[in-house]
Amino acid sequence: MSATADPGQHEWHRLAVGWHIAFAVLAVTTAVLIVLDPPLSGGERVLGVALVGVFAGWYPLAGARLLRAPRSRSGWWYVGVAVALTIAVAAVSPAGTVLLFVLFPQVWAMLPVRQAVLGTTVAVAGIGTVFALRYQDPASVLVSAGLALVCAVGVGLWISRIIDQSAQRARLVAELDATRAELAAVSREAGALAERERIARDIHDTVAQGFTSVLLLLDALEADFTNEELARGYLQRARDTARDNLAEARSLIAAATPPALRSASLPAALQLVVDRIGPDLPGGATLTVEGEPRPLPAELEIVALRAGQEALANVRRHARASRVEVLLQYRSGILALRIGDDGQGFDAEQRPAGFGLAGLRERVTTAGGSVMVRTAPGAGVTVDVELPT
Structure with missing residues (x-):
């Protein structure tokens, strides 16, 4: 997924194979129902199956790719053709309405919310017009179309809400990861600073003070150099202090x-x-x-x-x-x-x-x-x- 992609599309990515299978099953079911529709003539059956075949070819050509992409205006290219094909199939046979079960999820997955509402309305209105002209019962068709539109928009808003929630969770996870990385960096810096301060204190309390003692003893040795016994004492103490200092330095290096x-x-x-x-x-x-x-x-x-x-x-x-x-x-x-x-x-x-x-x-x-x-x-x-x- 690109850096600009909507994180919520991950849910559609995960279910992409399921959508492909559902489309194939419903397309085949629609074609079979058209073939078995008794009132249809042979030419109408061929036309209906042909339209379903065009839809079935248009989906892998453009729909499958757009289903995995962020919702955008580019989805209109696919949705416009898909809505027109669905209305055309429904005009040939009522069995074409089966395709709505895959059309509506695609509309809501590929388009922003307002455009998805528009696409759903166009599809329902087109099929409702076809049925009103076929059955000469506008009132019944209007009620059915209204119910279908309400259900379709409701399901679509639910799908959109799932996508938005998934996007929000993905953003929160990304922010938490970024915050965790920042905290880890701050913790490392604080640990390094604390360690430097500890080493500075230890060096000051041991090695630096030991060297100061050695210098003081050497100064005393120089002042009383003529007194051999006293000079030997200063020299021995300086040697002992230097030896202790060396042990302290090794201890600091080993953090022991x-x-x-x-x-x-x-x-x-x-x-x-x-x-x-x-x-x-x-x-x-x-x-x-x-x-x-x-x-x-x-x-x-x-x-x-x-x-x-x-x-x-x-x-x-x-x-x-x-x-x-x-x-x-x-x-x-x-x-x-x-x-x-x-x-x-x-x-x-x-x-x-x-x-x-x-x-x-x-x-x-x-x-x-x-x-x-x-x-x-x-x-x-x-x-x-x-x-x-």
């Missing part, structure tokens, strides 16, 4: 669980992070666990670990703190994490530059949790994270 959580619990993984930052602070770093640790969904533990990594990385980079304390609490239905330092703090009214706190907040809120940051210039920073379990 962070290495720290693969073989350890959340408290143990956080302890590793705290131990890593402790030597960089004069007063050290501590982790306190309250409540009974319990297994939680991996996604939730990853969010908590990443939040701790981000907050501690901010302490290392910006806080100028001497000490940091981390509190992990297992409450009823809540996993809480608090990171507090005694550093320089910042103005809470001013939005801090960088991706850190914004990425932390987005990661936690995406998991259904909340983040509260309390700080003031010179008063340190406390980050409270709560995640529903």
Whole structure:
């Protein structure tokens, strides 16, 4: 079917073979009835059968093709000849009215509604005129023709309604398919965007911060290069951080669980992070666990670990703190994490530059949790994270 075709014609396409068979059966039936019509002379029988034969040839030549096409004015070429042949056959023998059973459905299938009403009226009026002249009983013929016209138009409108409903359903299906395709495209784009944001957060919370730690350690190594024992310590810590960074990068590529959580619990993984930052602070770093640790969904533990990594990385980079304390609490239905330092703090009214706190907040809120940051210039920073379990 072409792009401009009426989708409702599909119903006629599906029934096309049935219409062909019905036409053949009724054409043969009409011819047989004409041959068996006693009042007819031999010449009239030949003429009647010949007209039926012309109709039977005109149908496959033009009607079968138009029956499969959208309803249009071009159907008049076929319908006009078909109506004329039907009236001519009825003029020869009343048996010609049998052809109306295939003529009317064809009229309504091929023509728009108003033109189909006109075609039906012409056919009924023509046959009614023929019968009125033959039987000399105009009143009876008028009543019969009126009833036939009402029935034919009623059936035709019913057929037209079926076509229109089928067209409407086809359009709705097409619109639904288009909408489904658009939604799928939007979903793919949203998924890709979410994945890019996730990777950006993970890179920021792990690889980027790891490189920052390595740079800080190398700077410290350069400052104390003459102290061989201290330099070796800085170098070993830089090597360990780089090795952890490599493991984190491989984990990101594989979209797997962070290495720290693969073989350890959340408290143990956080302890590793705290131990890593402790030597960089004069007063050290501590982790306190309250409540009974319990297994939680991996996604939730990853969010908590990443939040701790981000907050501690901010302490290392910006806080100028001497000490940091981390509190992990297992409450009823809540996993809480608090990171507090005694550093320089910042103005809470001013939005801090960088991706850190914004990425932390987005990661936690995406998991259904909340983040509260309390700080003031010179008063340190406390980050409270709560995640529903």
